[in-house]
Amino acid sequence: MKIGIIADIHLPKKERPPRPEPGKKPEPIPDDPTTAKVKAFYEKAKTENYDFVINLGDVVGNSGDADHDYMTASMFSRSMISSTVNTYHVLGNRDCMSFPKDLLLHCNETLGGAYWFKRDDTLFVALDANYSCDGTPYTKGFTDWTDSYIPEAQLDFLRKQLSGTDFKQAVVLCHQRLDLFMDGLEHVNPHVVSNAEEVRAIIEASDKVALVLQAHYHSGDDVVQNGIRYYTQPALFKKGVYSVLTIDENGISIEQETV
Ligand SMILES: [Fe+2]
Numbered sequence: 001m002k003i004g005i006i007a008d009i010h011l012p013k014k015e016r017p018p019r020p021e022p023g024k025k026p027e028p029i030p031d032d033p034t035t036a037k038v039k040a041f042y043e044k045a046k047t048e049n050y051d052f053v054i055n056l057g058d059v060v061g062n063s064g065d066a067d068h069d070y071m072t073a074s075m076f077s078r079s080m081i082s083s084t085v086n087t088y089h090v091l092g093n094r095d096c097m098s099f100p101k102d103l104l105l106h107c108n109e110t111l112g113g114a115y116w117f118k119r120d121d122t123l124f125v126a127l128d129a130n131y132s133c134d135g136t137p138y139t140k141g142f143t144d145w146t147d148s149y150i151p152e153a154q155l156d157f158l159r160k161q162l163s164g165t166d167f168k169q170a171v172v173l174c175h176q177r178l179d180l181f182m183d184g185l186e187h188v189n190p191h192v193v194s195n196a197e198e199v200r201a202i203i204e205a206s207d208k209v210a211l212v213l214q215a216h217y218h219s220g221d222d223v224v225q226n227g228i229r230y231y232t233q234p235a236l237f238k239k240g241v242y243s244v245l246t247i248d249e250n251g252i253s254i255e256q257e258t259v
Contacts, residue, residue: 001246003052003247005053006053007233008233009076011034011038011059011072012032012072013069013072038236041259052087052088053086054090056092056175056213058215059089060072060073060094060098061094062094062097066141073103090175090215094145096130096142097138100140113126118167121167121168122167122169122247125157127150129150131150131151133147133195149193149195150199155198169209170208170210171209171211173213204226215233231243243256
């Protein structure tokens with residue numbers, strides 16, 4: 001199984017085409033560099049026959065105009081639907097601050113954007129950390145990305161999914177970081193979910209989690225803590241980096257590539 005991983009696309013505000021002269025069709029606007037990277041990635045996904053793509057969140061870059069971000073995300077969502085490669089979305093803070101969660105995936109009140117799916121003998125569990133630590137979900141206009149939290153209902157959901165017996169290994173997906181990433185000796189870095197310790201306890205207790213895929217920290221990272229690998233996907237908008245996750249009889253491997 002071959003899976004393409006992208007994150008932090010940060011699509012910019014779409015420019016409006018100049019008004020055409022009377023009787024003439026509008027000229028198409030050339031793609032901005034970020035959109036060109038996304039298109040190049042999906043071309044690759046198609047030609048390399050990826051089984052599916054995981055988008056780890058932050059489709060839009062927050063242009064300061066929420067209506068435009070909504071439109072940009074809608075266009076992205078529509079192009080994903082028409083793509084021949086299926087994409088599983090994980091919600092990022094910028095997504096939830098710009099448009100309703102339902103735009104990219106089906107959500108429910110209790111679990112927000114958390115869901116699971118299974119491919120072959122691997123279980124994937126996506127989490128939604130776009131909540132303030134009092135349990136309030138992010139809404140349009142909210143801006144404090146350092147205040148992220150995974151509510152109790154999702155912790156129960158994760159525990160329940162990982163206690164299943166009909167899969168060999170599990171991969172946990174989250175936009176924000178779940179590993180213990182410190183600023184010096186005193187402070188947990190703000191890219192880490194505020195109750196990540198509780199999530200790690202569930203992951204470590206299950207014995208089934210082979211990998212945690214996360215994003216949000218644009219430079220990327222790759223660490224192993226208490227036997228669990230936490231792979232942070234670098235931002236696509238920066239240097240055009242994506243990853244190819246291969247899961248086969250030899251185990252799990254991740255290669256970074258560039259568009
Ligand atoms: Fe983010």
